[in-house]
Amino acid sequence: MASVYDLLFTLEAITAAGAGFRSLTEAVDTTTAAGRLMTQTLGAFAEFERAMNGLAHARSAGRLLGRRPSLTAPQRAEIIAKAESGQGSPSQLASLFRVSRSTVQRVLREHRESQLTKAKPTLSKP
Incomplete structure (x- = not known):
């Protein structure tokens, strides 16, 4: 499962090689500032969604999340x-x-x- 870090690292490697990334299905073009912003925003949303799914899975598995109760x-x-x-x-x-x-x-x-x-x-x- 790729993270935002992995996505940005890959895009940075593409940029360092002197190339750009242009999605054919989405309006993303990393050769422009707006395209880089869109890529980072999409990646952030994807990571947020994975985190929320992970929390929901942990709750459904019976794990207690958050701070421990201060009183027994x-x-x-x-x-x-x-x-x-x-x-x-x-x-x-x-x-x-x-x-x-x-x-x-x-x-x-x-x-x-x-x-x-x-x-x-x-x-x-x-």
Whole structure:
């Protein structure tokens, strides 16, 4: 699979040999500034598309992408338990678990929202 680097390297080699590249199917002519710009733009879009496909494939394969959670599940449960029993404010809990106050508030908000979702009665169709 060729990358933008490979494409540009090949086109640079063609230019260094004193030749130009002209596509017969697309309006690309590397002997002009506009043609070189078009070539680089097309290459950038192709590489972007490959990257997005790679991310989608990784997600579908079950890989977790992004930053690791700053709290483990037991730590989240402990924060919820301490907050519900009044054993600390969000600021105090944040200091205790070495995370930001907003992280603690997000844990508590997500917990409240999950409790509301569980408590909502669902209407069944007869």
